[in-house]
Amino acid sequence: MAETMNAKRNVAPKSSLLVPQTHITAQGNKEMPRDYFFEPEFEFLQGLHGEGETKNRKSQPESNGSVRMGLRQPPLFRFASLDNQGHVDLEAVPAENTNTTNMVSRYAPRKFEHTVGGVSRKIERFVLFLDEINRFNDGVLDSLLLLLEERCVIYQGKLVELPVVVVATMNPPGYDLSARSLSPPLMSRFNIVKQLYTASPKTLVDVILPPELGLPQSRLDSLMYRHFAVAILAFWGEYNPSRPSSAYLSPEARDLLKAISQAGSESFREDLAFISGKSNYGPDARGARDWILAVDRRICSEHSTADLSCEANGRGNLAKFAVEELGDAIANKLVLNFSPEAQPEDFQRLMQALGNVTFEIFTLPKLDALIRENLG
Numbered sequence: 001m002a003e004t005m006n007a008k009r010n011v012a013p014k015s016s017l018l019v020p021q022t023h024i025t026a027q028g029n030k031e032m033p034r035d036y037f038f039e040p041e042f043e044f045l046q047g048l049h050g051e052g053e054t055k056n057r058k059s060q061p062e063s064n065g066s067v068r069m070g071l072r073q074p075p076l077f078r079f080a081s082l083d084n085q086g087h088v089d090l091e092a093v094p095a096e097n098t099n100t101t102n103m104v105s106r107y108a109p110r111k112f113e114h115t116v117g118g119v120s121r122k123i124e125r126f127v128l129f130l131d132e133i134n135r136f137n138d139g140v141l142d143s144l145l146l147l148l149e150e151r152c153v154i155y156q157g158k159l160v161e162l163p164v165v166v167v168a169t170m171n172p173p174g175y176d177l178s179a180r181s182l183s184p185p186l187m188s189r190f191n192i193v194k195q196l197y198t199a200s201p202k203t204l205v206d207v208i209l210p211p212e213l214g215l216p217q218s219r220l221d222s223l224m225y226r227h228f229a230v231a232i233l234a235f236w237g238e239y240n241p242s243r244p245s246s247a248y249l250s251p252e253a254r255d256l257l258k259a260i261s262q263a264g265s266e267s268f269r270e271d272l273a274f275i276s277g278k279s280n281y282g283p284d285a286r287g288a289r290d291w292i293l294a295v296d297r298r299i300c301s302e303h304s305t306a307d308l309s310c311e312a313n314g315r316g317n318l319a320k321f322a323v324e325e326l327g328d329a330i331a332n333k334l335v336l337n338f339s340p341e342a343q344p345e346d347f348q349r350l351m352q353a354l355g356n357v358t359f360e361i362f363t364l365p366k367l368d369a370l371i372r373e374n375l376g
Contacts, residue, residue: 023128090106128166148190201230204232212289232291278346279336
């Protein structure tokens with residue numbers, strides 16, 4: 001999700017090859033038929049003619065004045081021009097992306113108006129974002145093979161070439177036990193495969209958290225985003241290259257994790273080791289956001305910001321709130337390698353370790369100095 005949003009916000013709009021807003025997003029956790037992306041569907045519509053109509057839908061005459069049957073064009077044909085009957089306007093052209101010498105069909109893309117400036121441009125290509133692709137069912141994944149290899153689909157019995165770029169995201173192995181691995185034939189059809197790092201503490205503090213939280217500036221220093229971000233990093237456990245999850249920490253995050261481990265107490269390092277043994281992956285940026293918001297609600301209801309200055313007493317109060325909100329805000333963001341229901345003692349010990357690590361990060365002067373040095 002985070003990778004998809006980053007691509008939608010930053011990659012597509014900055015490319016001169018794409019008209020803004022010409023993207024389609026689909027999530028793998030939704031049930032859909034095999035041919036969902038490229039076959040039209042009939043649907044029943046309510047209301048008078050003209051209500052809820054789109055350029056990709058053509059209504060049939062009403063039979064009872066309130067309910068009628070309509071033809072809904074599939075997502076991959078959202079930007080196609082339609083004829084007077086509501087069908088995609090196709091033209092036969094020489095094949096460009098296929099190995100065959102046969103003619104293929106190509107639809108006439110409609111013009112799309114820029115959100116800024118009101119200038120109309122024809123859609124040369126659009127982007128299909130597949131969020132968590134490894135959660136789509138097998139039928140949908142199989143249907144993508146032709147699209148990925150030759151940028152073509154079978155539409156109503158015709159081979160149609162599409163001006164589409166496919167971008168997909170998936171969680172790392174072991175992060176989501178309910179998600180399947182992609183088949184080698186499907187993986188081989190992606191031209192570029194990149195492994196992304198989880199957000200570093202500096203990225204959390206400078207880029208992600210301020211707009212996500214939207215908290216008043218007066219509480220920014222009191223909440224000490226830096227310390228929350230470093231605690232989230234510590235919840236990944238000690239850095240060990242042999243752990244698969246360590247590959248998803250950026251070099252800067254790894255160096256900081258090793259530095260705070262060395263600067264902490266002996267019990268701090270023991271807690272990090274215990275976390276490593278019980279959790280495969282730490283929380284993501286959403287965990288940091290939810291945790292800070294939960295603590296902020298406590299501040300608003302029980303304390304004034306003046307009581308949470310950066311002096312030792314104020315940091316102690318803030319650390320106390322942070323530890324007390326761990327269970328609700330963070331516990332379900334960890335990717336555990338054991339069942340809390342089957343091993344409640346281990347889960348209780350894990351939450352205690354998270355609390356100990358949090359309290360030391362917020363209150364130990366040596367760690368505080370290290371955090372300020374690295375995160376400003």
